[in-house]
Amino acid sequence: MKSLIDILDFSVEEIDELIYLANDIIDNPKKYSEICKGKKLANLFFEPSTRTRLSFEAAMYELGGNVIGFSEAASSSVSKGESVADTTKVISCYADIIVIRHPKEGAAYVAANNTSVPVINAGDGGHCHPTQTLADLLTIYREKGRLKDLTIGFCGDLKYGRTVHSLINALTRYDNINMVFISPKELKVPNYIKKDLLENKDVSYEETTKLEEVIPKLDILYMTRIQKERFLNAEDYLRLKDSYVLTLEKLNGAKSDMSIMHPLPRVNEISVSVDKDSRACYFKQVLNGKYIRMALIIKLLKESMNFNFDFIGYVDPNTMVNIMKDNKRIRNLNTERHKRLTNLIKCNNPRCITSTEQELEHIFELRDKEDEIYRCIYCEAKGNR
Amino acid sequence: MKSLIDILDFSVEEIDELIYLANDIIDNPKKYSEICKGKKLANLFFEPSTRTRLSFEAAMYELGGNVIGFSEAASSSVSKGESVADTTKVISCYADIIVIRHPKEGAAYVAANNTSVPVINAGDGGHCHPTQTLADLLTIYREKGRLKDLTIGFCGDLKYGRTVHSLINALTRYDNINMVFISPKELKVPNYIKKDLLENKDVSYEETTKLEEVIPKLDILYMTRIQKERFLNAEDYLRLKDSYVLTLEKLNGAKSDMSIMHPLPRVNEISVSVDKDSRACYFKQVLNGKYIRMALIIKLLKESMNFNFDFIGYVDPNTMVNIMKDNKRIRNLNTERHKRLTNLIKCNNPRCITSTEQELEHIFELRDKEDEIYRCIYCEAKGNR
């Protein structure tokens, strides 16, 4: 079974392969327009996310396939108390590949463990959203021609932003990435990310509260929403929010080829007047998101048992050779590299899928031998023996 | 007009035909993969039922057709007070075949009376759900190789379970079926089913409250959900519910080839540990449900005015001959076999479609001449002259 639950399920080489394939799709859309004929993608959106859902729908249709599914839990059987495992088993009778969005952390992982068709995580609570990260990486590659030697600013809510954490994580694997974190002090990057991801891997970073001071050195500025609810104090919010709104004025000091990115939807953190500036890339990101999802669907279906390679006829054989020689690099999901404990530690995270799923074993992995740190395999929460 | 409102609309021979066709689809999916090209199925789900809806969607896509529709009443025009008759007339301008799920009993029948395209009942309140029964019959046939000479246990809520009543009804038409009813005394099979369906037709049955005692003799065990709301007394529920939960332990006494069935979704009445037992058939039922729906769509479109037989080119002519020679057996819906009274008796069932539909005539049929029993043609409720 090949699935994408966490961006780190893919090696750097596999991500390269996806970016290569996405670029080929952009250049030669007709070559791929019937490749998934007769295949069905299931969109299981247990909570609404129009943009992501429609991106997958458009991707599958542009590959010649079909789409089934639901856009919110209210119109699904969840209201009857069915487990994610059962829903997945049922849906794999109907579809060749499953996309799942769920409010509980680890839900996509549970889905992948209960089906023989590939599963794509389209967001599991605050945990992972790997196809957004893939869209970001493709955008950086297409804008800059490389994924290394870059100075990248992250601006806004860096404490809670799932998108930002995932992109930081993915970028630590490339050479010579300098990160600049721009946020109010209440919304700084969490220490465990700075320590575990950056310092341990010798990734250079700096922190500031002032966008204007650092903007001149940035190759990329990644903006995010600042949500009012994050502040204890309404006055602090009002005082701070404008500092992190990107305007044409603030862009004056930036490089002429700096790329402005945003995962969308925005509320008001980028002024509409910036949209026409040639540096604005956030709508290109949307388009790239569709193309990288097309590449991902092809890759996962190619690996799965039930894709019968009918489509080879449609594809330039040379391209296929290039794509297929990477097959061996694809890791199986969930290779057990760590010692595991089953039902000895209970996960106490109320947002974890273990809190609701019927008869699901609580499994913890020993991640850090020295400090004896165990983490839940579904939601990454710490547990103590 | 050919439609499927009640499982008894089809003769035993027609059900055989569907099972034959479904088996051929399973063996030769490509033969059917373009058969409905250019056709559209409308899924009108006035209440949510993800599993059934997606089963029809997958079925239609695997036949090369398209799907339109809605998944709940809130996103339909129902909120504007439109009648089922009008909605059906409108939708038949858009689609070649209609699937309807509605909370009111008789709604699918009203739909079928207001359109020239075939209508499939996907559940009308607590009344009928014939495609679930077809899925059950196909599963029994594929697991056992026959639909006769079987001992079948039904376990759980046998009083309110629409699925169980419909399957009992369908099975009474086959030879040498022995039924074993396993339920708490509060949830026994209703007397009218035992008297009218079983005793009148000399079908042998027995009743018990103990699963373990009868499990050794069963060829098939059909499990159903026990809902807390069905009990007057919470203590009774707690005391009883575990007796009707199927575990590996309780399976110890069963035949090694007993088939375990369940209409799904389950809550906890079958332990997850049973899923891996080779006797578990409930996810195969889901798959069979898709295939029998494919067969049903083909059968009904074939009969309907607006299916132009373009597809013959795709199908092995020998198969088609076999399928088509059955045409003459297909009965028209609503053949009037009984004396009818129009607007002389009023239906008092609040769940009947007559309670909401604009200007709908109340029609009763004389079903039992001796006792002068009249029944509503929509919901089967008794009425008195």
Add this chain to the structure above:
Amino acid sequence: MKSLIDILDFSVEEIDELIYLANDIIDNPKKYSEICKGKKLANLFFEPSTRTRLSFEAAMYELGGNVIGFSEAASSSVSKGESVADTTKVISCYADIIVIRHPKEGAAYVAANNTSVPVINAGDGGHCHPTQTLADLLTIYREKGRLKDLTIGFCGDLKYGRTVHSLINALTRYDNINMVFISPKELKVPNYIKKDLLENKDVSYEETTKLEEVIPKLDILYMTRIQKERFLNAEDYLRLKDSYVLTLEKLNGAKSDMSIMHPLPRVNEISVSVDKDSRACYFKQVLNGKYIRMALIIKLLKESMNFNFDFIGYVDPNTMVNIMKDNKRIRNLNTERHKRLTNLIKCNNPRCITSTEQELEHIFELRDKEDEIYRCIYCEAKGNR
């Protein structure tokens, strides 16, 4: 960019072209059945409208294309506060043509201004619903063979009915149209329509409260719903409503070929018994609505940048020549014919898109030089300098 926001965006010749094309589709559906292969239509329904949504879905599928979208705001990103402009920009990464239904007046216009793909207004609040009007015109043409020399009765709520106002507007451009307005005095056609549209253009009309008196002279009777909420007084409603319900009895005095139209859904303003009368056209209207939408999709895609004319192979070249010679007649949307003021007058209409859309300029046009009347370009509300 070619879009359809208001019925008056199209010239009389363009409407003729659409009617010609729709008739050709009705006569030769196979010629068009693959014309949109590989194209995607996005249905953005910010409020539910099943009939209109499914009409567009069916239309696109009958042209061989695909459909993505959402059927209500709750399952979209709107809940996250995204602007219509941003949503449109995102969706145009996924789709080749956009259909939008939105509760705010002017929303479709904002959408059209923010994308390079064609936009179709499927209803923006109480403002416009041009594809309903196109369906009405095609129905009149097919029933009567002409769009001139007609006596047309409008019956019911003529004060608030968007559908009626739009059809009146469209019909004023044809020769020798006589209008008969039949309504309770509380629900008469507004004075600005009578003065600006009818008297200024010398269109003859008369007003009455009695359907029976005028029905003998009508070529067409256009019925509409009377909503209880429109009356200050429940007694008035009860007293009046039956006068405007069409029954077989009231039809006795009508011409034998009078066409009865209704935009649907109806509640009870046309008795079900009228449905079988040969004069009833309201379900034909639904079918015509699908065909005119097919024509509209073809026309707009043909004009747009991203339609590559692949489909010419599927179409009789003679027909294409006929269709394409009309290209030059198509006006660009928003030709500035009037003096405009930007951000000098504020629109105070709470139903206008300017009340919610982020950073949207308030723009007013000078429509009447003598009286110095300015109107909001989004919702047509008057504004004062």
